[in-house]
Structures are given as structure tokens and as C-alpha cells.
Amino acid sequence: MAEERNLNAPLYEALLRYREKKDVSFHVPGHKNGRALRDEERTLEELARVMEIDVTEITGTDDLHHPEGVIREGQLLAAAQFGAEETFYLVGGSTAGNLALILSVCTALGDVLLVQRNVHKSVIHGLMLAGAHAVFLAPQQDAGSGLSTIPSEATVREALRRYPGAKGLLLTHPSYYGMGAPLRPLAELCHAHGVPLLVDEAHGAHFGQHPALPESALTAGADGVVQSTHKMLTALTMGAMLHVQGGLLDRALLRQRLAMLQSSSPSYPIMASLDLSRSLLGTHGPAFFEGGLAAAAHVRSGLAKLPRFGVVAPPGASGEAAAYTIQDPLKLVLFDAYAALSGYELQERLEAEGIVPEMSDDRYVVLALGPGTTMEDAERLLQALKRIAEAVEESGDSMGFNVNTVPIDPFSTWNIVDDEDRLSEVSEPVPFRLTPLHSAEIEAISIEESLGRQAAEMIIPYPPGIPLIYPGETITETLKQRLLMLRDSGAKCQGPADSQLRTIQVKKRKS
Incomplete structure (x- = not known):
């Protein structure tokens, strides 16, 4: 009977019954059933x-x-499907879940939260709302790709030693690129110190649902996990879930925070899509992913015959010292192995071929596959890449050397690691607040003149929405060069008053 119930989608089915009854609507919304x-x-x-x-x-x-x-029943079924003790539907995306988790553990001004530095902007906003102090932890960096994963076990251990009163550790896993490293040792460290591990698993809602997919954060022992069910599963945009287990989170307070943050008029189509997305997993099991995984394997096989393009993959190393050991097989991170095309340029050429990637940066293009990706889609991608390779070679733009012989810039656009801070993997507490600076305290200066100044605005390359600079952060030479690169490449950024990044707002110096 329990297995049969798991195949149901109680909320979605209740809405279908409502539609079939064709009752006269004297209630909101105003479109009256369309x-x-x-x-x-x-x-x-x-x-x-x-x-x-x-x-x-x-x-x-x-x-x-x-x-x-029916909503309670759907959430109970979701908890069973994803391995949680309790699950909450989110109609404001993973943003609502990240904010709720932070506001649930940081309950007093000045509370300290250990935070992976390259987190989504919603985490920074949560710190601001809570009036919390963030202790930023440097992520590990993969030497081959220059991309980052979660902080190392040694870094987390040192942070917990320095700040025994910390309210928890918040990580992003997997990254926007589908990359990761083992979470289980970090969960064990947190629990040994009596603090919760919070994971923004926005891009890993499918983890643990097929043997070929990485272990989920819940299985690894995380206490609070946020998943964007709309990203790599099948919910409508803004549909997400917050999963909880263990006794380290105050669930009554968490419910109250969610009630504060989420609309009092939540979208029923979004909630129904969450219900149905979970039902599809329960109905089909691992077979739900077979088509997408086969398409991904076909692309990887085809790329082996296209030396022009490389795919980021774990180096094969294992153990605590390895920064990168986990790769989502449904995320393909492509690059021009001959360094003629930037990631931005490759994305433009793919879009001209009718292939729309998830995102790009200065070097890489990220392609997100899923249960709806077909073998036909995979073949179309390969044919497009073949035509792009031929066009680049005919134009004479090929630089004629393999990436393995080219020094790799260790800093991708989205990796917030500063070489001036490499001696300290753990920052001092950084206070966040909602109080805005007065206009008289701010001035706009050119990026070239920004070295050593304190930023007065947030610069967020989007996607993936990871702040390069937050208000109050000192602009180092590395950050200045990244800003210039973003400006010159025409990258889209959220936050700056000057959308062209000709200037940046900084705090005025005291005279």
C-alpha cells in the first residue's frame, strides 16, 4: 500500500479533480480558472x-x-523519496530555502556562520537579513580546470577550532559546473562540534536517484538541504524543496521563517509540479534518467572524435587532497582545447546553431542535460560542434596547440579565491547588515582606479549568481583584473549601478 501511495501525486490529483468539476469560481485568482x-x-x-x-x-x-x-501528504511522499525526515515545498526557488536556513540558525545579531566563499547571492542576502557575521572559507581549486569545489576538511576543521560558537557550516554542492567533493567527512566534523551542515544543493536535486549519479547531501549526512527541483528535475521554474533531518535544526522556527519568506498566496501550479516531479521519480525509479544519461554518454563519445573540444572531468585522483572527485554526468563543461574560442564566443556560436547552453564564462560553456534530453538532441549538439570546429579551422583562428601545453589561468570568472589570501583559508568574521550607505558616503570611480578601495555595491556575474564582490569587500589586484575581464568580455552582471562596468561604486575615503 505504501509503495502504491508513492506513485500518487496527491496535490496534483486534487487540482485535476477541481478542474474536472468545473465549479463556478467566486474566489481568487481573478482569471477565474482561465x-x-x-x-x-x-x-x-x-x-x-x-x-x-x-x-x-x-x-x-x-x-x-x-x-x-494533500500538501502535507505530498511533502511526506517527497521526504520519503529524497531521504529526508521532513520536506517543505518552496515556491520561491532555492533562494527562499537558503534564506530560511540562515535565519533559522542565525537568530541574534552578530551570530557567526561558516560559509563557503563562492556561494549564491541568496546566501549573502540571508546574511544581511540575519545581521550575521560570515567567516568565509576558501574553496578547493582543481588544478587542471581552475574551477572550485567545496572547502577542504582541513579548512573546515580549522574554522570550527577558531570559531567554536559558530552556528553552522553552509556549503554549495554541487557547483554550477556539476563539480563536487565528498561531503560526508564535513558532515561528521560538523556533528562532532554540535553544529548543522547546511547545503545549497540547488543543482543536485537528482543526486542519489540513479546509481550513476553522485550521492545526495542528505545521504552524506547534511542536516538542511535546499534543492531546485526545477533545475535538473521537472518542476516549474521557482519550484524547489527544503529537506531536513536530525535534531540540530529548530524545525518550528524553520516553519515560521518559511511563512515569513514565502508568499501567503503560493502558486498551486508550482506546488503541483513539485508533487508531480516527485511522483515521476517514484513511478519510474532510476529508469527515469536512462535516456538523459545515454544522451550524455553519446555526447562524450562523440567529443572524443572532435579534438577541438575538451570536457572537464575529475583527474582520477582520490582522497582528502583531491579538490575534484565528483562530476554530475548530466552536466557537460566544454571548452576549446586549442584556446581560440572563449566560453562566451563558443556559446554565441552554439546559439547560432540552435543550441542554447546553460551558461558560459571566459573559458567554459556549461550544458545541462536531463530526463527530457534525447539522443536526437545529443546528435544535434555534436553536429553543431563539428560545424563550429570546421568554421574555426577554415578561418585560421586555430592556435594550433593543445590545452595540455598551455598554462591555465588558475582563476575562472566565478571562483572567488584571492591569491593574496591563500595563506589563510579561513577569513576573519565579516559583518553583514541591511543598513544602506548614504549617497554622500559613496563615489563612482573607474575600475582601473579601484585597487585598495572598499566596494559599496555587489557585483554578481549572472549566471551563476555568485557575487564576485560584496559591499565592504576590499578590491585587490586580482579582483580588479577580473572586473576588467568581465567588462571587456561584455559579461552580464547584476548589482552594479553602471551596467557596462566602466565604473564601480566604492566607499569614499575619510579626509
């Missing part, structure tokens, strides 16, 4: 169809903020 748009000539039938299940908290649809019926 009827307000059906007579409009410009209306798309598909949108109206979605609106038929876009309801509110009426009899039979339950209440996200006090679930007792």
Missing part, C-alpha cells in the same frame, strides 16, 4: 489550460503554511 482569457483572441489556449488549476486555499486544496491534507 475563463477571463478564453474569449480573448490573443489568448494562448495552453496558458488558459494552466490557469484551470491555478487556485487558492479552498476546500480540498490544503494550505502550504499549515498543511493538513
Whole structure:
């Protein structure tokens, strides 16, 4: 009976029953089950169809903020599917989950939280909301690719020694590139010190759901895990889940924080897509990923015949010293092995071929595959790469040497590791606050003049949304050079007042 229930999608099915009854709506939302748009000539039938299940908290649809019926049942089924003791639906993406976790463990001004430095902007925003002090931990860096993973066990141990009153450790795993390293030793360290391990697993909702996929953060022992179910699984955009286990998190407080952060009018289509996404996993099991994994393997096999392009992969090393031992097989990180095309340029050429990547940086292009990726998609990608390679070679842009003989810049755009800080993997506490600087305290200067100044704005290359600079951070030579690179490459950044990055806002110097 329990196995049969796991195949259900209780909330989604309740909404279908609601749609089939065709009751007259005297409740919000105002589109009245899509009827307000059906007579409009410009209306798309598909949108109206979605609106038929876009309801509110009426009899039979339950209440996200006090679930007792189909939402509660769906969350219980999700907890069982993903290996949690308790699961919460999120309708504001992983952002809502990250904020809730931080506000649940940092409850007093000045509370210290150990934080991996290259985290999503939502973590920085959570620190600001909490008035917390962040102790930043340097991530490990893969020597071959220049990309970063989580902090080392030694770094976490030292941070816990220096700051025994820390409220927890927050990590991002896997990275936007699908890269990672073992979490289990870090969970054990945290638990030995009586603090929770919090993991932003936004890009790993599928982890642990197939033998070929990496271990999930929950299985590794994390206490609070946030997953973007919409990223690598099948939920609608903004659909995410927060999973909890163990006794180190105050769950009553966590519920209260979620009620503060999430809309009091949550989207039922989003919640239904979470319910249905979990149901698909329960129904199909590991077979749900076979097609996407086969497509990924086909691309990797095909790339072996295209020496122009390389794929980032773990070096094969294992043990504590290895920075990079885990790779999501559904994330392909491509680069021009002959260094003629930057990641930005390769993305442009792929898009001209009708192939739309997830993101690019100065060197790499990230392709996200999934359960919906077909062998036809994989072959189309390979043919596009073949044409791009031929076009580059015909133009004479090929530099004619293999990347293995080329010195690799150890700093990718998104890796927030400063070589001036390499002697200390653990920062001093950095205070965060919501109080804005007064305009009289700020000035805009050129990037070239910014060395040694304190930033007064956040610079966030997007995607992936990892702040390169946060307000109050001192601009080093390394950071200045990265800013110039971002400006010259035309990268999209959130946060700066000058979207062209000709200038940056900094704190005025005291006269």
C-alpha cells in the first residue's frame, strides 16, 4: 500500500479533480480558472489550460503554511523519496530555502556562520537579513580546470577550532559546473562540534536517484538541504524543496521563517509540479534518467572524435587532497582545447546553431542535460560542434596547440579565491547588515582606479549568481583584473549601478 501511495501525486490529483468539476469560481485568482482569457483572441489556449488549476486555499486544496491534507501528504511522499525526515515545498526557488536556513540558525545579531566563499547571492542576502557575521572559507581549486569545489576538511576543521560558537557550516554542492567533493567527512566534523551542515544543493536535486549519479547531501549526512527541483528535475521554474533531518535544526522556527519568506498566496501550479516531479521519480525509479544519461554518454563519445573540444572531468585522483572527485554526468563543461574560442564566443556560436547552453564564462560553456534530453538532441549538439570546429579551422583562428601545453589561468570568472589570501583559508568574521550607505558616503570611480578601495555595491556575474564582490569587500589586484575581464568580455552582471562596468561604486575615503 505504501509503495502504491508513492506513485500518487496527491496535490496534483486534487487540482485535476477541481478542474474536472468545473465549479463556478467566486474566489481568487481573478482569471477565474482561465475563463477571463478564453474569449480573448490573443489568448494562448495552453496558458488558459494552466490557469484551470491555478487556485487558492479552498476546500480540498490544503494550505502550504499549515498543511493538513494533500500538501502535507505530498511533502511526506517527497521526504520519503529524497531521504529526508521532513520536506517543505518552496515556491520561491532555492533562494527562499537558503534564506530560511540562515535565519533559522542565525537568530541574534552578530551570530557567526561558516560559509563557503563562492556561494549564491541568496546566501549573502540571508546574511544581511540575519545581521550575521560570515567567516568565509576558501574553496578547493582543481588544478587542471581552475574551477572550485567545496572547502577542504582541513579548512573546515580549522574554522570550527577558531570559531567554536559558530552556528553552522553552509556549503554549495554541487557547483554550477556539476563539480563536487565528498561531503560526508564535513558532515561528521560538523556533528562532532554540535553544529548543522547546511547545503545549497540547488543543482543536485537528482543526486542519489540513479546509481550513476553522485550521492545526495542528505545521504552524506547534511542536516538542511535546499534543492531546485526545477533545475535538473521537472518542476516549474521557482519550484524547489527544503529537506531536513536530525535534531540540530529548530524545525518550528524553520516553519515560521518559511511563512515569513514565502508568499501567503503560493502558486498551486508550482506546488503541483513539485508533487508531480516527485511522483515521476517514484513511478519510474532510476529508469527515469536512462535516456538523459545515454544522451550524455553519446555526447562524450562523440567529443572524443572532435579534438577541438575538451570536457572537464575529475583527474582520477582520490582522497582528502583531491579538490575534484565528483562530476554530475548530466552536466557537460566544454571548452576549446586549442584556446581560440572563449566560453562566451563558443556559446554565441552554439546559439547560432540552435543550441542554447546553460551558461558560459571566459573559458567554459556549461550544458545541462536531463530526463527530457534525447539522443536526437545529443546528435544535434555534436553536429553543431563539428560545424563550429570546421568554421574555426577554415578561418585560421586555430592556435594550433593543445590545452595540455598551455598554462591555465588558475582563476575562472566565478571562483572567488584571492591569491593574496591563500595563506589563510579561513577569513576573519565579516559583518553583514541591511543598513544602506548614504549617497554622500559613496563615489563612482573607474575600475582601473579601484585597487585598495572598499566596494559599496555587489557585483554578481549572472549566471551563476555568485557575487564576485560584496559591499565592504576590499578590491585587490586580482579582483580588479577580473572586473576588467568581465567588462571587456561584455559579461552580464547584476548589482552594479553602471551596467557596462566602466565604473564601480566604492566607499569614499575619510579626509
